[in-house]
Amino acid sequence: MKIVGLESLVFGVDDVNGASRFLVDYGLAPVAVSDRGGRFEAIDGTAVVIAQQDDPALPPAPVPGCRLRKTVMGVADEATLGAIAAELRRDREVRRLPDGAIESIDDSGFVIGFQLTARRPFVLPGELSNAPGGVVFRPINSLGVPPPGSVIRPRSLSHVVYFVPDVMKAEAFYVNRLGFRCTDRFTGTGPFLQPGGSLDHHTHFLIGAPPHMHGVEHFTFHFGGPSEMITNGYRFVEKGYQAFWGPGRHILGSNWFWYFNSPFGCHIEMDADMDQHDASWQPREATASADNSQAFLLKMRSKWYPGPGIPENGDYA
Amino acid sequence: MATTREVGPPGWARLCRSDEIGEAQSRGFDPDHEGQDSLFIVRWQGDLHGWRNACPHIDGAPMAWRRDAYLNAEGTRIVCHAHGAEFMPDTGLCVQGPCRGERLSRIALAVVDGELFVKS
Numbered sequence: 001m002k003i004v005g006l007e008s009l010v011f012g013v014d015d016v017n018g019a020s021r022f023l024v025d026y027g028l029a030p031v032a033v034s035d036r037g038g039r040f041e042a043i044d045g046t047a048v049v050i051a052q053q054d055d056p057a058l059p060p061a062p063v064p065g066c067r068l069r070k071t072v073m074g075v076a077d078e079a080t081l082g083a084i085a086a087e088l089r090r091d092r093e094v095r096r097l098p099d100g101a102i103e104s105i106d107d108s109g110f111v112i113g114f115q116l117t118a119r120r121p122f123v124l125p126g127e128l129s130n131a132p133g134g135v136v137f138r139p140i141n142s143l144g145v146p147p148p149g150s151v152i153r154p155r156s157l158s159h160v161v162y163f164v165p166d167v168m169k170a171e172a173f174y175v176n177r178l179g180f181r182c183t184d185r186f187t188g189t190g191p192f193l194q195p196g197g198s199l200d201h202h203t204h205f206l207i208g209a210p211p212h213m214h215g216v217e218h219f220t221f222h223f224g225g226p227s228e229m230i231t232n233g234y235r236f237v238e239k240g241y242q243a244f245w246g247p248g249r250h251i252l253g254s255n256w257f258w259y260f261n262s263p264f265g266c267h268i269e270m271d272a273d274m275d276q277h278d279a280s281w282q283p284r285e286a287t288a289s290a291d292n293s294q295a296f297l298l299k300m301r302s303k304w305y306p307g308p309g310i311p312e313n314g315d316y317a
Numbered sequence: 318m319a320t321t322r323e324v325g326p327p328g329w330a331r332l333c334r335s336d337e338i339g340e341a342q343s344r345g346f347d348p349d350h351e352g353q354d355s356l357f358i359v360r361w362q363g364d365l366h367g368w369r370n371a372c373p374h375i376d377g378a379p380m381a382w383r384r385d386a387y388l389n390a391e392g393t394r395i396v397c398h399a400h401g402a403e404f405m406p407d408t409g410l411c412v413q414g415p416c417r418g419e420r421l422s423r424i425a426l427a428v429v430d431g432e433l434f435v436k437s
């Protein structure tokens with residue numbers, strides 16, 4: 001099945017204006033936004049869509065308190081859309097929406113949608129490093145650090161992480177019914193899953209959790225590289241947003257990460273430079289301790305040299 | 318140079334004027350200059366309540382989604398914006414979410430001449 005990845009995530013929120021500001025400060029572009037909600041797009045058109053939590057047009061949440069109302073995946077062609085509809089109709093209702101997309105529900109109760117992907121192709125250089133001995137370098141006189149005031153925008157919706165009460169059942173649904181592949185696994189926690197039309201290490205990560213945790217741990221967009229991601233995260237913190245974990249770099253998937261609290265009742269991440277794998281990749285298995293999920297964590301120091309504003313004994317002792 | 322610790326009763330640190338926190342409002346503070354707010358205050362039905370900015374679900378997890386944003390939009394619940402746990406503003410009891418039945422840690426407060434102090 002040629003599912004190419006996430007297309008949009010739909011949330012019901014109690015404070016549309018606050019959530020809108022949050023998403024714009026994160027870097028997404030507002031499209032047709034009002035006091036009742038709207039769409040916030042990355043460069044390729046993948047998006048977060050928000051609405052008032054009591055909006056009757058919203059699909060139901062899997063459990064009370066979960067603000068994610070729908071996960072929409074993009075597919076490459078009509079044949080895939082038809083194949084998914086036929087597969088899911090074997091044991092559940094599949095609704096055809098007026099725009100041709102389909103909607104159903106996964107085995108954990110999350111509403112899922114599928115549509116022909118509307119991702120907009122774009123060409124923008126990714127981050128290159130001037131590694132001695134390398135073969136690809138940044139052009140001469142081009143700078144590695146995003147200049148002050150530069151606009152940093154997320155490029156594409158990356159992945160979503162569900163807390164599911166029965167992780168084996170949840171995995172079986174995505175693997176057996178929708179053609180996802182497990183790329184790596186945290187023992188006793190759950191699998192990283194890659195859909196058939198993507199090379200990304202994962203677009204879904206499933207975490208087995210008690211029923212009262214059922215919901216979403218986080219979601220994230222890809223940025224153009226670690227420098228963009230960290231610069232954007234730092235600007236986000238300076239605007240008053242609350243960091244939870246990071247910046248750092250994961251081991252499984254290699255993606256740079258920075259997690260923040262959000263008005264969506266889950267974390268939101270900024271990520272960059274995730275590994276890509278094809279069918280020849282052999283899944284790894286690791287324990288999900290902190291040591292296995294972060295290669296390193298960074299800490300910012302605002303002042304590091306003697307000078308005005310530094311205590312007499314220095315700030316770096 | 319005077320620090321906040323040198324003002325007010327010994328062993329208490331001044332946070333702000335108590336009337337700066339209105340009904341159903343919240344505000345975070347970092348009296349120990351840790352670089353992140355370690356506690357927050359909410360005013361709920363007239364009274365001020367102080368809580369450690371540490372969710373019982375993952376001990377120590379910071380709770381606001383934005384500086385000072387600890388409450389839901391209606392101002393009726395404290396929310397941990399990590400995984401959505403909801404707490405009563407006056408008792409700190411988690412009434413919905415992953416740590417239902419657990420409580421926030423209360424911080425002792427004192428108001429002297431309209432100034433709000435926290436036990437340090």
Ligand code: FES
Binds near residue numbers: 374398399401402415
């Ligand atoms: S850390 Fe607070 S709800 Fe999970």
